[in-house]
Amino acid sequence: MAEVIREVNAIPVEEQRKIIERNWPETLVKEKVEEEKRLPKLPNVESYERVVTRFSPNPDCAIHLGSARAIILCHEYARMYKGSFILRFEDTDPRLKRSALPFYDSIREDLAWLGCKPDEEFIQSDRIPIYYEHAEKLLKDGNAYVCTCNGEEFKKKLLAQQPCPCRNLPPKEHLERWQKMLDGTFKEGEAVVRVKTDLSHPNPAVRDWPALRIIDPKTHPHPRVGRKYRVWPLYNLACGVDDHLMGISHIIRGKEHLTNQVRQEFMYKHFGWRYPEAIHYGRMKIVGAFLSKSKIVAGMREGLFKGWDDPRLATFAALRRRGIQPEAIKRMIIDVGPKAQDVTLSWDNLYAYNRKIIDPTANRYFFVHEPMRLVVRGLEQGFVARLPLHPDHPEKGFRQIEVKPKENEVSFHVSRGDLKLFKKDNVVRLMELFNIKIEQAGRKGVEAVYHSHTYEDAKKLAAPLVHWLPEGFGVPCTVVMPDASEAKGIVEEGCKKLRINDVVQFERFGFVRIDAVDKGIVAYYAHR
């Protein structure tokens, strides 16, 4: 073998190529398949009856782009394998991460908007008896115990790989203690159910983890079930039990849950269950966006944000309001995939996906930002501008703007931002109208004289193009920018006919979503 290789290597590469071309040309054909990126296969699909995935948020906050990975991946995989996608509300902490009623609905709404409607929905606060049953079974079998040690002492023992005094008590004793948890003999903080794992496990976080604790229902009622329960399951018990009971085949979640898998596997062994396939993707950040729930909540509390859909936020509600299309988010997430690597996306990236979707359909309009007066003299006649609603799709129609001079003179609104183009003696073209020669320009306004009519004339002079509106034509418009600042200006009359949620392009300004059309127009800026 080595000899053959040596022999081949002795031949120059060009010569090698020729030999191959002569004898095995088919091996040189490079299939050029450029298709949309697809998701990689899910592991071990064949050993499950059907693929079942779940998205399991705590309804304690509006969900945001950070959840997109979980939602879209879970939903997409369920569709790919004709399986099912479950929405499960994990609302078992009425104390620290207390859920609130409005979020159950807003999450459902967001999922529907994203096109990821669940096939089934569960709410953990409806399932407390199920968790109790399983806790009792664990207790009875000696696989869990009720620990009454105080936190400090327990931790010391744990770190020393020592059992606490409770651990080796007989199951009977623990069942009695369990009753005392339920009936109120034990108060909040006095007892906790722990699942036995391995005290010598290298990761102390895995050793005998807590499964249920007491929360005083008087001081911490649950928003849905009120004061019905005083013992609440912790994440690993509730989630672990549910994943098995709901037949989840593939768990897709962030890698912060990696050790939870290790913890839960001990419980699965106690029950004799098989742990589902688990995929842990990396953290996703967007430069400059608050993608942490705590920061969003803090900002809301301090009144920093106007609402859950404040344009500075990356909540789905905010993105929706800005005219970001769900399909753009979906495309982006699928391109990123389910890898364990952390990713830092940029807004530009999302915008590029979005632009591809909205550009072909968004109609064009003139929005004059920070209007400034432009007076044009020397007009011998009236003009009518015919502006295509979409330059690439003339079949969509036109809008017409009439310009009627009075005493050979017309006043326009132009954007203050274009002042840099209005320099004395420069020729500028008012788009689709005519060309003007600047006579004077300053902060107070611009004065110009009619120069010529055709676009070709402007082209010859390399005149810059600006958009415009005749004075007295148009309606006030406010564009809410991504930093929540407001860009004020005037848009064409025709925009009054737009409907809320329409996504249009304000030419030379950017894509916006129409947010309100009564008393002036309000739009939210998407991106350039």
Next chain:
RNA sequence: GCUCCGGUAGUAUAGUCCGGUUAAGUAUGACGGCCUCUCGAGCCGCCGACCCGGGUUCGAAUCCCGGCCGGAGCACCA
């Protein structure tokens, strides 16, 4: 500190499992140009990466070891 998980251009991704048709494809971005009565879209060009050091091998982004860097977890949170 302990326990895990990762490191391909500015960003993201393909290739990594099963080493060689590829000194690395794609998208976005930057830059330059063309086109267009938008600073949008389209077209062309161009810029730009295998974390580092050893080892195995005829050959390593791909396998092994060490280091470095980044992230996550270490709650009676989810």
